[in-house]
Amino acid sequence: MMSLLQRVREARVDIDGQTVGAIGHGLLVLVCAEPGDTAATGERLLAKILKLRIFSDEAGKMNRSVQDVGGGLLIVSQFTLAADTRSGNRPGFTGAAPPALGEALYDAFVATARAQHPLVQTGHFGADMQVHLINDGPVTIPLRMTA
Secondary structure, three states: OEEEEEEEEEEEEEEOOEEEEEEOOEEEEEEEOOOOOOHHHHHHHHHHHHHOOOEEOOOOOEEEOHHHHOOEEEEEEOHHHHOEOOOOOOOEOOOOOOHHHHHHHHHHHHHHHHHHOOOEEEOOOOOOOEEEEEEEEEEEEEEEOOO
C-alpha cells in the first residue's frame, strides 16, 4: 500500500461543489492499495503515519507526530499513485489494486484510522474529487508498506 503525505495548514475535499471532508492543521493522506495488500498492510502503514515525526517542535526541528500536535487526518483514495510511466506518454494503472479490493482496503484503512485517531475526515472512494490544501512547509513525503 502506498501513500503520499502532505503536512497541511488546512485541507478539504469537495465533490460536486459540496465539501465532504475538511481538516485544519494535520496531514492530507493520499492512499493507494496495490494487488497483494491486506488490511494488515494498511494497519502497518497507518501506524507509521501516526508516529512519523514531521511536525516542528519549539526549536523548529521535525520532532513531533500528527498525534503529538493534535492534527487531523484527511484520507483520500488515489489510485493514480500507482501510475506506471516507464513507457509511452499515457500512464498505466495496473499497479493499483482492482477497484473492489481497493475500496475494501481503503474502507479498512479509514476504519482503523478512526479507531486510533480522534480527527479523521475522508473523500469518497472512486469519486471525482477536488482537493484543496495549503501545504505547510511544504512537507510532502511518500510512504510505501509492502504486504
